Amino acid sequence: MDQAIDTIGEADDRLLTDQLFEQMSEAIVRGTFAAGTKLSEPRLAAQYGVSRGPLREAIRRLEERKLVTRAPRQGVRVVVPTAANALELFTIREVLEGLAARQAAEHATEEEVDRLRAMLKMHREMLSTDDAMVYWQATANSDFHFMIARIGRNQHLFDLLCGEYYTLFRLYRMQHRIVPGRAQRALTEHERIVDAIADRDADLAELIMRKHIASARTGLVSQQIGA
Amino acid sequence: MDQAIDTIGEADDRLLTDQLFEQMSEAIVRGTFAAGTKLSEPRLAAQYGVSRGPLREAIRRLEERKLVTRAPRQGVRVVVPTAANALELFTIREVLEGLAARQAAEHATEEEVDRLRAMLKMHREMLSTDDAMVYWQATANSDFHFMIARIGRNQHLFDLLCGEYYTLFRLYRMQHRIVPGRAQRALTEHERIVDAIADRDADLAELIMRKHIASARTGLVSQQIGA
DNA sequence: CTGCGCCGATATGTCGACAGTTTTGACGCT
DNA sequence: AGCGTCAAAACTGTCGACATATCGGCGCAG
Incomplete structure (x- = not known):
């Protein structure tokens, strides 16, 4: 071979x-x-x-x-992925993404909010197609979190989420067969986050983002081999 | 030379x-x-x-x-430290240390709480000596955060706070001439955090720790050259 | 006098090679 | 047949050297 x-x-x-x-x-x-x-x-x-x-x-x-x-x-x-490591990692990601959402709410311009909305609209359309899941897992989900981190205007945080930890996150997510309906729920959560950002409600944006990641973590860890 | x-x-x-x-x-x-x-x-x-x-x-x-x-x-x-970078960095540290405190509250054993208390008692005694500040900045403060991270039982988080980011944090703190009375206030905050951990109040532990770091960040950034 | 271009010196990026240690695999013994 | 022993192979850690690109100084033109 x-x-x-x-x-x-x-x-x-x-x-x-x-x-x-x-x-x-x-x-x-x-x-x-x-x-x-x-x-x-x-x-x-x-x-x-x-x-x-x-x-x-x-x-x-x-x-x-x-x-x-x-x-x-x-x-x-x-590295051999374990459920314990996945839990540790996504617990960290939870607070980091929460911070990104908070800072996005604090710094987003009107135009950036519009672009977030446009992106989510596109995602919703994509979700009605056949290969929705593969597209979601491949790019859509990442693009959203990517953009939130960028809008937060914290270069170090952006590097952490979209650079240094990005591949490791992907590795652990890869082990996870997506559950039906999860993409729909995730998209709805994304929309709520953008709503909070549009309202400049930093506390709420952080809170929803943390719950969003926590929800993903639960689904991931419970499925992980050996858990 | x-x-x-x-x-x-x-x-x-x-x-x-x-x-x-x-x-x-x-x-x-x-x-x-x-x-x-x-x-x-x-x-x-x-x-x-x-x-x-x-x-x-x-x-x-x-x-x-x-x-x-x-x-x-x-x-x-x-790297040349800037106030903007210091702000970014300690904003990240804030949520990470907050998470460490949360997880410490969730996982600490009775014995670990006792050791935290013993450590703080020692710190308070040290603070009445002459070279209090240098000792504080050199080891005491680090030791506390070190121990909290360890008790949290999140290896990745521990590595981040006490390994990968530790030197960088030190570099930025080094630029900072300690303000009189800060060590006293910090120690009191440490004690409050341990109280929350002893009560197994994860939310409160996270909250106080975040305020604790935010307070350090404010003092640091406002003093930073070029701010 | 000032700006442009050339040239040497230095440094980075890359490569191949050697020493010591770990692992592998076979052989002999129990 | 299973296990311990031992030699050979492979690999890691380290070093020195070469090619190419960059930086600084000099001369020359304007």
Whole structure:
């Protein structure tokens, strides 16, 4: 089974480390690198066609992002998701997203509220199509939280939610087969959040967002293997 | 001016990267590496007496921890603290510490409450000595938040507060000359938090902790240079 | 005197190689 | 047949070196 590992393209002026990090992150989330698999530096270097230097730096970033765990002098293994970890992670995400919603309510311009509304309207239309679920899980849900974080105007928070923790969140969400009707409920909650933001009600926006994430967490953890 | 950079000891079986990361983190917090200074890889490698490989990995971690900023193909510079960044950072810390307090209230054992109380009693005694402020800023305050995070039993949260963000928080706090009487007030707030934890009142513990951090943030940001 | 372009020096990004340690696999013993 | 032992293979941690891009200084033109 020659696995589907894209080799690193040649016409890309980005740093090798960055390309490797993205490829490997994606491979971990999609399961190409199965949970618990050991990542051997020489083998990966050969497969990607690069030397071990940039590869090590990419792995170091995977480690920093908690996508792999390192045992000194024994290499790194792909993290194995557990229900306990999922609970911890989404409990943290709950307060962070809550803060994002609060700050969005404090800083959103009229135009940004309009764009949020337009986006939700589009999402509602999408939800009546056939492949609603896949679209929802793939992009729609992320886009909403993405935009909320951006409107909050807290660069550090944005980096945390949409950068440093984003892949890890995706990894845990991936384990989760979406329950029917969840997307509809989530969209309704999104609309309530935007209402609170439009009203400049920071407390309410934070509260609803936290309940929204808590609801997602409950559904996720209860389903997680081994829970 | 041959600056005071400790060279890397020889009898230390820890990884070179880890030692370098700690030394450089400390150098940044203490100001040995002044804000805005460019960190040249060959020069640092020579000064520490190591090759560029481990050094690069350490710098990559500094970058991940937001202690340096990287401009591709131009190297890294020590981050320059701004009031805006301090505000962003301590706003995040506010909700994270709040969560830690909440989870501490949910999970603390009787013995852990006793140890919290014992610690605060010691802190109060320390506060009547001469070098109260330096002791407070150096260890006492950190110890308290450290213990709260530990009692919360959320490993990811603990790592965030006491690991990944710890040095960055210290860096910003370092810019801050402590205001007289602040330590007293902070200690009183700590005691209130422990009371809430002892009562198993998670909501109250979170609330007080958030106000506690918000109060520290206000004092810090208003003093920050350029605010 | 000032602005532009060239050139050398330096640094980053990348690579290949070596030493010590861990893991693997076979072999022999119980 | 199962287990402990031991050697070979593989891997991690570290180092030194090369190519290319960037930065600073110099000369020259305007």
